[in-house]
Amino acid sequence: xxxxxxxxxRTEDLRVAFGPIxxxxxxxxxxxxxxxxxxxxxxxxxxxxxxxxxxRLQDPDHGVVLLDGHPIGDLPARQVARRLGLLPQSPxxxxxxxxxxxxxxxxxxxxxxxxxxxxxxxxxxxxxLRVTGLTDxxxxxxxxxxxxxxxxxxIAMALAQRTPLLLLDEPTTYLDVxxxxxxxxxxxxxxxSGRATVLAxxxxxxxxxxxxxxxxxxxxxxxxxxxxxAEVITPPVLAxxxxxxxxxxxxxxxxxxxxxxxxxxxx
Amino acid sequence: xxxxxxxxxxxxVAAVLSVLIGSRTLSPATVLxxxxxxxxxxxxxxxxxxxxxxxxxxxxGGAALAVxxxxxxxxxxxxxxxxxxxxxxxxxxxxxxxAITVFGVATPAGFLPFAFTGAAAGCVLVTVxxxxxxxxxxxxxxxxxxxxxxxxxxxxxxxxVLLLLDSAALSTYRFWTVGSLAALRGYDTVAVAAPFVLxxxxxxxxxxxxxxxxxxxxxxxxxxxxxxxxxxxxGLCTVTLLVGGAVACCGSLAFVGLxxxxxxxxxxxxxxxxLLGLSxxxxxxxxxxxxxxxxxxxxxxxxxxxxxxxxxxxxxxxALVIRTNRRPA
Ligand SMILES: Nc1ncnc2c1ncn2[C@@H]1O[C@H](COP(=O)(O)OP(=O)(O)OP(=O)(O)O)[C@@H](O)[C@H]1O
Ligand SMILES: [Mg+2]
Numbered sequence: 242x243x244x245x246x247x248x249x250x251r252t253e254d255l256r257v258a259f260g261p262i263x264x265x266x267x268x269x270x271x272x273x274x275x276x277x278x279x280x281x282x283x284x285x286x287x288x289x290x291x292x293x294x295x296x297r298l299q300d301p302d303h304g305v306v307l308l309d310g311h312p313i314g315d316l317p318a319r320q321v322a323r324r325l326g327l328l329p330q331s332p333x334x335x336x337x338x339x340x341x342x343x344x345x346x347x348x349x350x351x352x353x354x355x356x357x358x359x360x361x362x363x364x365x366x367x368x369x370l371r372v373t374g375l376t377d378x379x380x381x382x383x384x385x386x387x388x389x390x391x392x393x394x395x396i397a398m399a400l401a402q403r404t405p406l407l408l409l410d411e412p413t414t415y416l417d418v419x420x421x422x423x424x425x426x427x428x429x430x431x432x433x434s435g436r437a438t439v440l441a442x443x444x445x446x447x448x449x450x451x452x453x454x455x456x457x458x459x460x461x462x463x464x465x466x467x468x469x470x471a472e473v474i475t476p477p478v479l480a481x482x483x484x485x486x487x488x489x490x491x492x493x494x495x496x497x498x499x500x501x502x503x504x505x506x507x508x
Numbered sequence: 509x510x511x512x513x514x515x516x517x518x519x520x521v522a523a524v525l526s527v528l529i530g531s532r533t534l535s536p537a538t539v540l541x542x543x544x545x546x547x548x549x550x551x552x553x554x555x556x557x558x559x560x561x562x563x564x565x566x567x568x569g570g571a572a573l574a575v576x577x578x579x580x581x582x583x584x585x586x587x588x589x590x591x592x593x594x595x596x597x598x599x600x601x602x603x604x605x606x607a608i609t610v611f612g613v614a615t616p617a618g619f620l621p622f623a624f625t626g627a628a629a630g631c632v633l634v635t636v637x638x639x640x641x642x643x644x645x646x647x648x649x650x651x652x653x654x655x656x657x658x659x660x661x662x663x664x665x666x667x668x669v670l671l672l673l674d675s676a677a678l679s680t681y682r683f684w685t686v687g688s689l690a691a692l693r694g695y696d697t698v699a700v701a702a703p704f705v706l707x708x709x710x711x712x713x714x715x716x717x718x719x720x721x722x723x724x725x726x727x728x729x730x731x732x733x734x735x736x737x738x739x740x741x742x743g744l745c746t747v748t749l750l751v752g753g754a755v756a757c758c759g760s761l762a763f764v765g766l767x768x769x770x771x772x773x774x775x776x777x778x779x780x781x782x783l784l785g786l787s788x789x790x791x792x793x794x795x796x797x798x799x800x801x802x803x804x805x806x807x808x809x810x811x812x813x814x815x816x817x818x819x820x821x822x823x824x825x826x827a828l829v830i831r832t833n834r835r836p837a
Contacts, residue, residue, distance in 0.1 A: 298727050322733030329731070335585060335723040338778040342720075349721050350733040354714060402732070 247274045248310070249406050249438045250295060255304035257290050257462075264290040265301070266462035272406075272440050277432045279449040280442045281473075282459035283483050288442045289330050289410050291459065295440070296327040296408045308406075322350035326404035330411055330442075332395055334383040340394045341379040344369050347401030369401040372427055374420075388415035396424060407431075409441040413448065421445070425452045446500045450474045451492070458482045474498035480506045511775060511782065515789040519567075522796035526563040527555065529800050531808045562689045564698050566799050566813065567792040569689075569758035572705045572750040573597075574791020575712050577765020578784050579750075582719035583743045584638055586652050587770060588828060591630075591751045592762025594638075594656030597687075598663040599630025600755040602670075609670050616697040616756060620704070624752035631744050631751075633659055650829050687761035687814025689799050701756040708749030709788060715742050716780040723778065761814050763821025764791050770828060794820075 250272040257265040264287040272278050280288045293299040295306050297313045306313045313321060326347070334343055347369070348362045370376045373393040378386065383394050392415045399407060407428070413421040429452050431437035443449040449456060450470040458466040458473055459482070466478045479485045479500065486506040489498045528539055534551055541547030542555035573591055580589040580596075591597045603626025607613040613622070637655040692698075718739045721729040726736045754761070768791040769783065776782040795813060798820065802811035 293727070296731060298730055318730070318735060319733035322731065325731075327727075327731035329725075329727040332725055332728050335778060336587065337773065338723070342778055343724075346721055346724060346732065349717065352717075354717055 249274050251307040253305050255301045257294055257301050263462050274438055275435050276454040278440045278455045279453035280457050281449055286459045287462040292408050292410050319350050324404055325406045326399045326402040328399045328409045336384055337382050339380050340375055343383055343394055344397045344401050347398040365401045365403050369397040373397040407437055407439045411442050450498045470498055515786050519789050519793040522793040523563055525800045526796045527559050561695050561698050562692045565692050565757040566689050566795045568705045569754040570764055570792040570795025571788040572754035573764040574768040574787040576747045576750040578769045578787050579743050579746050588653045590766035593653055594634045595659035596627055596630035596751050597755055597760035598660045600626035600752055601760040602663045602667050605667055616700045620700050620756050623756045627751040628748040631747055686812045687759035688812035689758050690810050701753040704749050705753035708746050711746045712784050719780040763817045767821050767824045
């Protein structure tokens, strides 16, 4: 069954409710190995809840999450942490914690309490700092960085974990356009070189269209459309997902769709 | 490790001073004679029966409270957390007073279980109150301390009631709530409390890496493969052992767990193993220095070590509150 082997993460009929609010409503989807999958959808549609549930931060009320074919809740926590790295939407570092200390904590799942810090750990941290452009800021406290630098520090922590699967909730929200490109380019590079599978939430549709292999559009806790950017980024889908009236053109360089927003679509 | 050496030297100086200085003036030579078992019988009694156990008790209590402070600050993600300020020590002290006044317990081995039960109850109360307080939208690091102050006041009132029932307990009461090393005689208390404090210190050291991760929040620490609940329970056991043992040694001392970790953090940064190690050493040193100072300030009478610590700790606490509130949490 090569199809099964290629599925890193699968959700089956997931449902998550907070009291009367159903945040995720019967979501079944898959994330294939070495793909860059992006979740899009309006504020409050359940993207973060879906991602958190997939990353076992949230227990579903119904349904199951399978990591490499095993129910994620049955796997030992540390083993999951070696396979799946996770960046929540707005994490907070304690006062005074330096960038390098934060990034080093990404190595925690790889060390038992009696194990020393190894060269391999050191390498993973150095590389994570380098690719996020933080080497020069390594000894600065995280709480004294700009929002974008801080976000890169958290991404670096997730990268230092060196997991084959990365779940990232809005990793580029606070970044300027060049840093957005850099981070997404980096993630896409990890995917292309076969080192990682990425599932991320992005709000910037053009970035999503440019870097994603596959888009999942969510509204009111349900999947409205999935497919390649060309299949999902179309005026009818945008209207259904975001109530957005938009023109879609193609990027002359790579042929990917580009959204030109016009106005809120009449209901 | 490199940073531990000067710390240990400071502690050694504090311990030596604590043995040399007291309400009865003894020359260093006399003390040395007494320590080696010779010389004046009265000096031997003073040094071996009073000063030495008192020094050991201060050392254990100070180390335990400073480490408990680090653990509590890690779990609450709040730099102002301190076993004294948040009512954990008060819980322990009240339980001991209860044991003595109501249940007539007289030996350290007898009241130690009460000290632990009280500390554990204090921990749980702080956790519950802390969780409720942090849900407020205007919650700041000081909110938890305010809630803790309320818990402490409540426990103080409970002790007051006990006191009305038994006025003969007044001196005992003062000893446990203010925190003092003056009444200590012989090694009974120290011998009973030491294993628990040591166990707490070892547990804290084993817990250091978990504390590193806990500080990043529940989501991130679960993402890194930790169990927040299991970690909390370990933390709770650690603090209970440390505070129960410390209160048995020297009563309820505030501020050691606040001042020491916050000062040490400036040197070690936020990684917990060095922070715990150096805090243990300097917590012991601070407590001994404070005790010696108390013996010198109003010589030949004595100020309880708890009072001296509050004189030092109060201003530091105020400075910390002002600093932590200025920056968004
Ligand atoms: N812990 C919670 N308790 C109660 N309701 C929650 C909780 N977390 C999320 N919700 C609700 O669930 C719904 C989905 O929230 P979620 O955070 O998944 O949205 P989102 O798609 O990530 O939005 P955004 O783009 O703003 O990040 C929202 O209505 C939200 O109010
Ligand atoms: Mg979200």
